[in-house]
Structure formats: C-alpha cells, structure tokens
Amino acid sequence: MSQTDRIEKQVRLRAPRARVWRALTDAREFGEWFRVNLEGPFVEGAIVRGRITHPGYEHVRMEVLVERIEPERYFAYRWHPAAIDPKVDYSSERTTLVEFRLEEVGAETLLTIVESGFDRLPTARREEAFRMNDEGWGIQAQNLGRHVA
Amino acid sequence: MSRNRAATTSRMADAAPVFAALGDARRLGLVTRLCDSGPLSIARLSAGTGVTRQAITKHLEALADAGLVRDTRQGRERVWELEPRRLERARRCLDQISAQWDAAIGRLKTFVETHQPNT
Numbered sequence: 001m002s003q004t005d006r007i008e009k010q011v012r013l014r015a016p017r018a019r020v021w022r023a024l025t026d027a028r029e030f031g032e033w034f035r036v037n038l039e040g041p042f043v044e045g046a047i048v049r050g051r052i053t054h055p056g057y058e059h060v061r062m063e064v065l066v067e068r069i070e071p072e073r074y075f076a077y078r079w080h081p082a083a084i085d086p087k088v089d090y091s092s093e094r095t096t097l098v099e100f101r102l103e104e105v106g107a108e109t110l111l112t113i114v115e116s117g118f119d120r121l122p123t124a125r126r127e128e129a130f131r132m133n134d135e136g137w138g139i140q141a142q143n144l145g146r147h148v149a
Numbered sequence: 150m151s152r153n154r155a156a157t158t159s160r161m162a163d164a165a166p167v168f169a170a171l172g173d174a175r176r177l178g179l180v181t182r183l184c185d186s187g188p189l190s191i192a193r194l195s196a197g198t199g200v201t202r203q204a205i206t207k208h209l210e211a212l213a214d215a216g217l218v219r220d221t222r223q224g225r226e227r228v229w230e231l232e233p234r235r236l237e238r239a240r241r242c243l244d245q246i247s248a249q250w251d252a253a254i255g256r257l258k259t260f261v262e263t264h265q266p267n268t
Contacts, residue, residue, distance in 0.1 A: 007247050011254050015261040023261045033256040056174035059197065081246050111257075113250060118243060 006116035013109045017102050020109045021072045024100050042066050042077070067097065075100045081115065175200065176208045180217060180231070181245050188230035190223075 013020055023029045027038040027048065035057075038050035044066050052060040067076040078095040096117040103110040183189060195205045209229050212218045220229045 007243060007250060009247075009250050009254055011258060013258055013261050015265060019265055020261050023257060023264075029260070033260040034253055035256070056178065109261075111254075113254070115246070115250070 005118050006114055007118075008115075009113040011111050011113075012105065013111055014107075015109055016107060017072055017104045017109045020102055020111060021075075024102075025069060025075050036062050042069065042075070044069050064098075065095070073102055081118075173208070175204075176212055177245065179205070179208055180212065183218060183229060183231045184245065188221075188228045190226045190228050192226070194229065 023033065025042050027041045027050075030036070030042070031038050031050065031053070035054040036050040036052050038048050040046075040048045042048060042064075047063060047065050049061060049063045052058060052062055062079065064077040064079045067078055069075055076097060076099040078097050081096050094117065096115050099112075099114045099116075101112040101114075103112075179194060182194065186193075191202050191205060191209075194209075195202045198205070209218055209220070213220065216232055218229050219232055220227050222228070
C-alpha cells in the first residue's frame with residue numbers, strides 16, 4: 001500500500017474500553033467530539049446523515065455508510081473525506097474507509113484509527129509521483145499525534 | 150512508527166509558514182476546497198459562504214504569500230488554484246485531513262476522560 005493511501009492514528013485513552021466504545025458508536029456521543037449532529041444511530045449497512053457543528057462549517061452535511069460493528073472491538077464506516085462544498089455532489093466519487101480498533105491496555109484503551117483509500121480519490125490519483133517519495137505525510141502526522149497524546 | 154528526528158524538525162520548520170497560513174478556519178476551508186475541486190473563481194469560492202469576495206480574496210492572498218495557492222486570469226475572472234508542486238500538494242491534502250483527525254482525537258480524549266459516570 002502506498003504512503004498516500006492511508007492515514008493512521010493511535011492514541012491511548014485513560015478510559016475503559018466500554019466507555020470509549022460508547023463515545024465512538026453512540027451517534028449522539030460521537031457527535032459531541034466529532035462535532036456533527038447525526039440524525040440517527042449507527043446501524044450496520046445503513047447510511048446516517050448529519051450536519052457538522054464545527055464553527056465555520058455549519059453549512060456542511062456529512063454522510064456515512066456504516067460498514068461493520070463488532071462490539072467493543074471494531075467499528076468502520078465509509079465516507080467522502082473533506083466533502084465540504086454543499087454545491088458539489090460527492091456521491092459519485094469514491095469513498096474512504098474509516099476504521100476504529102479498540103484494545104484494552106490495563107484500565108486504559110488503545111485506539112487505532114485508520115482512514116484508507118485516498119489513492120482512489122481524484123485528487124490523490126493525480127499525485128502518483130508522490131508514491132516515489134520516501135517520506136510521506138506520516139512524519140507530520142506523528143508530530144501532530146504526539147501533540148495531542 | 151518512529152522516524153528520524155532531524156528530518157522531522159526540518160519538515161516542521163519548512164511547514165511553519167504553511168501552518169501559520171492555515172491557522173484560520175476559513176483559509177483551511179479554502180485550501181481544502183481547492184484541493185478537492187481544482188481551480189475555482191472567486192465567485193465560486195465565495196458563493197454560499199456568507200463572506201464577501203473581498204474577504205475571500207484577502208484570505209487567498211495570505212495563502213498565496215505562503216506559497217499555497219496562486220491565481221491566473223481567465224478572461225475577466227481571476228481563478229485560484231493550489232500551487233502545482235505535486236508532492237507538496239499531495240502531502241498537504243492529506244495533512245489537512247490528518248490534522249482534522251488529530252483535532253477530533255484530542256476532543257475524543259477529553260470527552261472520554263472527563264465524562265465518566267460512575268456506573
């Protein structure tokens with residue numbers, strides 16, 4: 001897999017796995033930290049829509065298709081990343097896959113988030129030369145990851 | 150996932166003006182939009198945002214100063230696009246999304262670590 005295809009994040013949360021699971025898969029709780037007002041629950045195979053509540057982006061609507069829910073272990077959905085232009089119909093574009101994996105580490109929880117499929121997106125497809133580069137966004141991502149850890 | 154510290158420091162220094170330019174939600178939105186849609190006129194960029202063309206132009210000029218965007222004339226229109234340095238562009242597109250994840254993770258961390266009912 002090329003370096004431009006995926007973003008991977010890992011964070012250790014000082015909270016039990018059941019607590020983190022609820023924050024990820026309860027649509028209302030998800031909306032609190034993700035800043036979206038989802039109109040329904042997350043159900044495998046179903047689409048759920050909502051309006052972004054992040055300041056400055058309130059005009060943006062978000063739509064996710066839930067791929068899989070394995071209680072307290074794995075949650076995945078597909079969506080159109082950075083689909084922020086309300087006038088653009090993104091439905092014909094490829095989606096990326098967002099995966100959340102939970103692992104118990106003592107009383108804490110290790111959360112791994114992977115978003116993949118960027119290489120199939122129109123913008124990324126034009127950037128094939130980037131694949132030859134030996135450094136990717138990964139370095140930057142790790143910096144930012146350390147910042148929030 | 151550890152990497153060379155010197156390379157990291159150098160990358161951070163190179164990226165500093167870019168981060169400064171992007172440290173504004175509106176400018177970040179403009180970059181994300183140009184990243185997604187390709188070249189756009191001021192009219193397209195300001196439509197539906199509730200922000201004046203003048204204000205959008207000012208943000209675009211700040212982004213141009215950081216080398217993130219450039220403008221060309223197409224007839225009477227001034228059209229803005231991301232700087233065509235391919236590697237940088239690809240990286241920045243992903244960086245935007247990556248940074249959005251980092252911000253979301255930061256909020257999730259606060260959320261689960263402070264909202265823990267004793268049940």
